Amino acid sequence: MTSTAPTSADLRFCIGCGYALASSRGSSCPECGRAYDPADPRTTAATSRERRFREGLRRATATLTWGIGGVGCGAVLWGLTGGDSMFAMLAGLPLVPVAVILIAIAAMPWNPVSMHRRLTAVAASVLLISTSLPLWRLDLWPLRLSIALHHAGLERIAAEYATTEDELLKDRTARTGILGITGIRRFNGNLGLQLSGDRGGGVFLVKAMSSPASRAIWMNTNWEIDLDDGWWLVYQD
Numbered sequence: 001m002t003s004t005a006p007t008s009a010d011l012r013f014c015i016g017c018g019y020a021l022a023s024s025r026g027s028s029c030p031e032c033g034r035a036y037d038p039a040d041p042r043t044t045a046a047t048s049r050e051r052r053f054r055e056g057l058r059r060a061t062a063t064l065t066w067g068i069g070g071v072g073c074g075a076v077l078w079g080l081t082g083g084d085s086m087f088a089m090l091a092g093l094p095l096v097p098v099a100v101i102l103i104a105i106a107a108m109p110w111n112p113v114s115m116h117r118r119l120t121a122v123a124a125s126v127l128l129i130s131t132s133l134p135l136w137r138l139d140l141w142p143l144r145l146s147i148a149l150h151h152a153g154l155e156r157i158a159a160e161y162a163t164t165e166d167e168l169l170k171d172r173t174a175r176t177g178i179l180g181i182t183g184i185r186r187f188n189g190n191l192g193l194q195l196s197g198d199r200g201g202g203v204f205l206v207k208a209m210s211s212p213a214s215r216a217i218w219m220n221t222n223w224e225i226d227l228d229d230g231w232w233l234v235y236q237d
């Protein structure tokens with residue numbers, strides 16, 4: 001048996017630390033322990049420059065996943081607690097192009113990250129985009145999900161104040177689960193539970209109680225979303 005010395009064509013570099021993997025023996029880097037497959041060139045780098053490029057992709061994937069995912073999760077929590085979704089959109093909108101770039105980086109075949117990390121990066125991007133853009137049918141989804149989850153509690157609050165005189169509604173607040181009601185008001189016979197904003201306006205969850213179709217659901221609304229079960233989500237300007 002003759003043994004052949006490794007040629008430059010055999011010389012590969014560890015993607016993790018740049019260690020020169022002199023021979024094709026072994027399956028993990030002696031320097032940093034990163035696993036590689038001598039038969040799969042995608043798991044090692046041909047040059048130290050390629051190694052640096054792929055290490056850059058790996059770091060960018062990790063950093064952007066944390067940043068984009070963090071803002072996206074924050075927007076979801078904010079919406080679930082009834083926070084003003086405009087703030088979440090204003091915070092997330094400038095990051096939408098970054099989220100698109102992250103999806104592109106995660107899809108690159110020469111990015112050395114695992115499939116699990118690729119999927120996490122895409123999930124983080126989708127979370128941020130879905131909470132930052134007014135997408136048809138997905139608009140305000142964390143807030144609408146919270147309203148659906150708190151349906152029984154909201155019905156109970158509406159029933160509790162259904163016959164309370166307008167004068168006595170002043171300065172009333174309520175809470176069901178993690179959804180806080182900052183004020184309760186009545187307009188055209190409908191009961192409005194204020195979720196965000198101040199006395200001048202904001203987001204209201206309106207329970208339609210007596211209003212005929214010809215009368216306005218709420219006052220000075222910028223938008224109204226019919227939640228299909230007698231409840232409306234409106235923005236009073």
Ligand SMILES: [Zn+2]
Binds near residue numbers: 016
């Ligand atoms: Zn290594």
